Amino acid sequence: MIPVTTFKGRNVALFGLGGSGLATAQALVAGGANVTAWDDNPESVTRASQAGINVADLRGIDWTKQDAFVLSPGVPLTHPKPHWTVDLAKAAGVEIIGDVELFVRERRAHAPDSPFIAITGTNGKSTTTALIAHILKESGRDTQLGGNIGTAVLTLDEPKVGRFYVVECSSYQIDLAPTLNPTAGILLNLTPDHLDRHGTMQHYADVKERLVAGSETAIIGVDDSFCTLIADRVERAGVSVKRISKRSPVADGIYAEGTKLVLAHGGASELFVDLDGIPTLKGAHNAQNAAAAVAACLAVGLTPTEIVQGLKSFPGLKHRMQPVGRRGHVVFVNDSKATNAEAAAPALSSYDRIYWIAGGLPKEGGITSLAPLFSHIVKAYLIGEAAPAFAATLGESVRYEISGTLDQAVGHASADADGDAIDSAVMLSPACASFDQFKNFEVRGDAFVQLVADLQDVTMLVDTGNRS
Numbered sequence: 001m002i003p004v005t006t007f008k009g010r011n012v013a014l015f016g017l018g019g020s021g022l023a024t025a026q027a028l029v030a031g032g033a034n035v036t037a038w039d040d041n042p043e044s045v046t047r048a049s050q051a052g053i054n055v056a057d058l059r060g061i062d063w064t065k066q067d068a069f070v071l072s073p074g075v076p077l078t079h080p081k082p083h084w085t086v087d088l089a090k091a092a093g094v095e096i097i098g099d100v101e102l103f104v105r106e107r108r109a110h111a112p113d114s115p116f117i118a119i120t121g122t123n124g125k126s127t128t129t130a131l132i133a134h135i136l137k138e139s140g141r142d143t144q145l146g147g148n149i150g151t152a153v154l155t156l157d158e159p160k161v162g163r164f165y166v167v168e169c170s171s172y173q174i175d176l177a178p179t180l181n182p183t184a185g186i187l188l189n190l191t192p193d194h195l196d197r198h199g200t201m202q203h204y205a206d207v208k209e210r211l212v213a214g215s216e217t218a219i220i221g222v223d224d225s226f227c228t229l230i231a232d233r234v235e236r237a238g239v240s241v242k243r244i245s246k247r248s249p250v251a252d253g254i255y256a257e258g259t260k261l262v263l264a265h266g267g268a269s270e271l272f273v274d275l276d277g278i279p280t281l282k283g284a285h286n287a288q289n290a291a292a293a294v295a296a297c298l299a300v301g302l303t304p305t306e307i308v309q310g311l312k313s314f315p316g317l318k319h320r321m322q323p324v325g326r327r328g329h330v331v332f333v334n335d336s337k338a339t340n341a342e343a344a345a346p347a348l349s350s351y352d353r354i355y356w357i358a359g360g361l362p363k364e365g366g367i368t369s370l371a372p373l374f375s376h377i378v379k380a381y382l383i384g385e386a387a388p389a390f391a392a393t394l395g396e397s398v399r400y401e402i403s404g405t406l407d408q409a410v411g412h413a414s415a416d417a418d419g420d421a422i423d424s425a426v427m428l429s430p431a432c433a434s435f436d437q438f439k440n441f442e443v444r445g446d447a448f449v450q451l452v453a454d455l456q457d458v459t460m461l462v463d464t465g466n467r468s
Contacts, residue, residue: 001030001154001158002103002106002154002156002159003030003031004028004102004154005031005032005109005110006031006102006106006109007033007067008031009032010033010034010067010068011034011065011066011067012028012034012068013036013061013063013066013085013094014028014035014036014069014070015039015058015069015070015071015083015085016071016072016075017038017041017044017047017053017072018044019152020099020153020154021037021039021072022044022047022048022053023099023152023154024099024102024154025053026051027102027154027155028070029053034054035053035054036054036056036058036066037053037055037056038085058085059084059088063088063091063094066092066094067094068094068095068096069096069097070097070098071085071086071096071097071098071176072098073098073099073170073172073173073175073176077096077172077175078175097176099152099153099173100153100169100173100174100180101177101178102154103153103154103165106158107165108179108181110158110160111159113161114159114160114165115165115301116181116184117132117165117167117182117183117185117296117299117300118168118169118180118215119166119167119168119185119186119292119296120170120171120174120185120186120211121186121187121188121189121190121208122188123189123191124189124288124289124292125168125169125170125188126148126149126168127289127316128186128289129145129147129166129168130145130314131289131290131311132166132296132297133145134310134314134315135297135302135306135307135311135314136164136166136297136310138309139302139306139310141164141302142163144157144164144166145166145167146166146167147168147169164300167182171207174207174208174210174211177210178210180210180211181214181215182214183215183216183217183299183300184215184216184219184295184299185211185214185215185219186211186219186220186295187208187211187219187227188221189221190205190227201226205226205230208230209233212234213234213237216299217239217240217241217296217299218231218234218242219253219296219299220234220241220242221243221244221245221246221292222245222248223248241253242295243255244288244291244292244295245288245291246287246291249262249269250264251264251267252265253291253295254291256288259274259275259276260273260276261274261275261294263294272308273294273307273311275287275311278311279331280314280315280316280323281314282321282351283321283346283349284346284349285346286346286350290311293307315462317337318442318445319334319441319442319445321335321347321350322334322335322445322462323461324449324460324462325452325453325460325462326458326459326461327414327455327458327459328418329422329423329424330417330425331425331426332414332426332427332448332458333347333351333426333429334449335347335427335428335429336428336429336434336444336445336448337441338430339360339363339431339432339433339441340365340431341363341367341368341370341431343431344358344429344430345369345370347427347429348370348373348376348377348429349376351376351424352376353378353422353423353424354376354377354378354424354425354427355378355381355417355425355426356377356429357380357383357403357409357413357426357427357430358380358381358382358383358390358431358432359384359385359387359390359430359431360383360386360430360432360433360434360435360436360437360438360444361384361385361433361436362389362390366389366431367390367393370431371397377398378399378416378424379399379400379401379416381400381409381413382402383403383409383430383437384404384430384437386431387404406437406444406447406448407451410428410455413426414455426452428444428448430444449464450464
């Protein structure tokens, strides 16, 4: 835990007592703050009280005596309308911040030179975050990984000299972190997302821009117009900018030429690494993720050799284009996190010969948008509620069967792929939510891994003994 000493002896109101919210309240108390916390969920309030947190309905406190208001990032700050606590805090002139802001203040207070890499973007955040942390750990650095990736940032170890932090930041967290100042800040890309919470695409982009605007080195993907303009603005403001691209050369930064990452600086360019042969970094989207990771690791002092070694040993992000087993020319790929068509597209575009397991609880639009990738599919194995609709979309374009359940699909796909003389993939990339047959996409992915492990003659590429 990181005790929040910067609010020692001061009054802090807090709303939102879910996992990260409770951790934040405990970190504030550990640092000596006088915390008053609340949540709309009575169970969360009870759990916090049992953990020793002072709880009280924030409608009844004296807001003029509060030094700060800490808001959970899951609670609306601006759109569709501010939460009632936000209105009370603003009326009293109390600053509104979140857990990432508390972290950056602690870092500045106790170890301002500890390297801090922050990552945001619409797509690819988690893979890039995990990749950077892996490279750092493989190089022997003391590495702390947290934020939006699933580990509350204030549950990490305390800042100290030589300790590296890798923090994934959602737009909600950035909105609550006004003094965010990473050593290296990454903005991967921007496409419309979370507009119910930000109102407009421009406001969403403005929030994301804050992360790189406060960075010592800003690493910005320039394959979309919003990020291109942000890179130019941030550079004009005096920030050192490294541009990355998965499709076009850049003058100062890193870009992809097929599977090759090219380092460009001062009008010269040189090959940095070829990603060919790294199964966890297949596809143009992963070339962008890897380019960002390379730029960030260079910015915090790693050597090219250390970075390349880390890239080559990256095990992949669990449930996201994760190679989990191999038999002959066939690789088994767990892409359970692909819960809609847009999310499934990167995996389908990364392999030329796919035995595709798809279906579940359908999302609006189905798989129509994936039609340009149907030529990559040898055969589809359809499961869950979406099976009839997906079958209608595939029509005569793709061979398919309605397998119904995941175990049937894995068995049939494995049998059909057995004996392939060229590289192919048996891939779970459902393009659907899981809730018709599984609790969540993680449980679905774990089930796929176990089914693959139960097949004969498959060499597993992941540990099946501790799937959490």
